[in-house]
Amino acid sequence: MTENGSNQHQSHWRIPFLSKKQSKNGNSNGANPPIRLPNLPTLPILGFNGRNHAPRYAHIIGWGMEVPSRVLTNRDLEAIVETNDEWIRTRTGIQERRIADERETTAQLALKAARKALSVASILPTDIDLIIVATSTPEHIFPSTASQIQDWLGANKAGAFDLSAACSGFVYALDMAAAKIRAGDIRYALVIGAETMSRVLDWTDRGTCILFGDGAGAVVLAAKEEMGGVLSSTLRSDGSGWDLLGLPTLGSRDTYLMDYKYRDKSDDEQPRLMHHLHMNGRAVFRFATRVITDSIREAVKMAGLEIEQVDLIVPHQANQRIIETAAKSLKMPLEKWYSNVHKYGNTSAASIPIALCEAIEEGRIQEGQNIVFVGFGGGLTWATMVLRWETSLEQQPHKIMDVRQQAVYWYAIQRRAIVRRWRRIFNRLAGSPTPNATMRQLRNKLREQETTKQTSEEKMESWE
Numbered sequence: 001m002t003e004n005g006s007n008q009h010q011s012h013w014r015i016p017f018l019s020k021k022q023s024k025n026g027n028s029n030g031a032n033p034p035i036r037l038p039n040l041p042t043l044p045i046l047g048f049n050g051r052n053h054a055p056r057y058a059h060i061i062g063w064g065m066e067v068p069s070r071v072l073t074n075r076d077l078e079a080i081v082e083t084n085d086e087w088i089r090t091r092t093g094i095q096e097r098r099i100a101d102e103r104e105t106t107a108q109l110a111l112k113a114a115r116k117a118l119s120v121a122s123i124l125p126t127d128i129d130l131i132i133v134a135t136s137t138p139e140h141i142f143p144s145t146a147s148q149i150q151d152w153l154g155a156n157k158a159g160a161f162d163l164s165a166a167c168s169g170f171v172y173a174l175d176m177a178a179a180k181i182r183a184g185d186i187r188y189a190l191v192i193g194a195e196t197m198s199r200v201l202d203w204t205d206r207g208t209c210i211l212f213g214d215g216a217g218a219v220v221l222a223a224k225e226e227m228g229g230v231l232s233s234t235l236r237s238d239g240s241g242w243d244l245l246g247l248p249t250l251g252s253r254d255t256y257l258m259d260y261k262y263r264d265k266s267d268d269e270q271p272r273l274m275h276h277l278h279m280n281g282r283a284v285f286r287f288a289t290r291v292i293t294d295s296i297r298e299a300v301k302m303a304g305l306e307i308e309q310v311d312l313i314v315p316h317q318a319n320q321r322i323i324e325t326a327a328k329s330l331k332m333p334l335e336k337w338y339s340n341v342h343k344y345g346n347t348s349a350a351s352i353p354i355a356l357c358e359a360i361e362e363g364r365i366q367e368g369q370n371i372v373f374v375g376f377g378g379g380l381t382w383a384t385m386v387l388r389w390e391t392s393l394e395q396q397p398h399k400i401m402d403v404r405q406q407a408v409y410w411y412a413i414q415r416r417a418i419v420r421r422w423r424r425i426f427n428r429l430a431g432s433p434t435p436n437a438t439m440r441q442l443r444n445k446l447r448e449q450e451t452t453k454q455t456s457e458e459k460m461e462s463w464e
């Protein structure tokens with residue numbers, strides 16, 4: 001494709017190592033017949049709506065964040081586990097974190113962040129082609145939290161899926177979306193990092209419960225002809241470290257083995273709880289400080305830049321000491337590393353988009369700057385992305401667009417209610433159980449199992 005995006009060179013196919021003349025007429029001595037080129041179709045570079053398009057770049061054009069209002073300070077934690085404010089501050093830099101209340105879920109936080117991002121981007125939910133939610137604490141194993149967001153937003157032409165890459169998830173998701181945009185498949189993508197880590201913490205383990213918090217951040221990526229946006233990215237994984245940081249859960253191999261192994265032991269001998277996060281802090285610290293610098297160097301080089309040309313690094317907010325160690329080994333001043341870990345702790349996949357939103361709000365990002373995102377975490381996984389920020393940061397009021405967005409949200413609620421009601425009626429008429437009935441049956445079955453278990457345990461006790 002030529003610079004202006006047309007595909008003139010494809011009108012005539014030519015084997016690269018032959019001259020134009022040879023390729024048209026055969027060998028120069030005329031002994032061989034002319035080379036017949038395969039009758040391949042010309043390759044129009046078609047994009048959304050089937051139109052020819054110029055080279056496209058994936059730019060962030062909208063951003064938004066949402067954190068729960070409940071604040072848990074280090075002092076509050078002193079009442080929960082044996083710890084103290086001074087230890088947490090000096091080892092991690094964390095002063096407080098946000099904790100979702102009982103009825104606040106990952107999808108709800110994600111939805112609020114997404115609506116804010118759409119408002120900044122000034123596009124309708126119906127414009128979105130793809131929604132990716134990076135999370136380790138989804139609403140369900142499936143359906144995906146992204147599908148729920150798609151429905152709640154009324155993004156009726158968007159594909160949706162969740163992505164699991166722990167604290168690197170947001171960078172992974174952004175890379176997936178950017179690749180779809182650059183390939184010409186889609187125009188707008190909504191990428192969200194959202195977590196309710198407080199739900200999966202072992203609140204008796206002081207080595208982990210002090211570190212994490214809840215929140216969500218979202219960005220809208222758009223295809224633009226203007227050069228810039230996502231310049232490069234590197235995604236990496238080392239699965240040999242799978243047991244250093246994780247969240248085993250029901251149905252996994254680990255659940256079964258652990259349950260089997262520790263069934264007859266007393267509670268305090270259980271090394272892990274199935275639905276709770278576990279971590280080898282020291283090993284993760286060593287891993288993080290090692291991979292961050294190499295990964296940044298590689299991605300910056302791929303973007304054709306020097307480290308000195310990076311204006312701001314927005315790292316995963318896990319620990320202030322990790323950030324300081326990485327800054328030192330990259331020989332970059334700490335001022336070039338954005339940090340808000342003191343306010344929110346480690347919000348896993350949500351930490352980078354939340355940090356991005358606050359960096360923008362504080363005026364730390366300017367047009368024309370080179371920005372780096374770097375994430376690392378369970379898997380083990382790590383990922384770096386380099387972007388040139390070209391989006392205007394002066395936000396204009398978009399009153400008409402705001403009204404249109406509200407109308408789409410309202411319509412989405414009505415549509416959901418009607419479709420679900422209709423599905424219930426249809427199922428009843430067709431004689432198949434309604435979704436609610438299926439859930440009720442499942443709950444009853446679980447309750448029955450629980451009662452049977454309890455009765456047999458009581459019987460065993462009475463025999464003893």
Ligand code: COA
Pocket residue numbers: 082083084087088091092167206207210279280281282283284285288318319346376377378
């Ligand atoms: N409060 C008080 N003391 C604590 C404590 C807490 N919350 N947690 C651990 N300790 C104690 C330990 O029991 C240990 O005591 P001991 O020496 O008497 O045995 C001592 O502090 C040192 O423990 P250690 O685990 O070696 O501390 P550390 O300096 O490695 O810091 C982390 C622990 C978790 C803060 C640190 O390892 C870390 O940040 N790792 C990276 C974690 C991370 O970012 N994970 C997410 C990546 S996405």
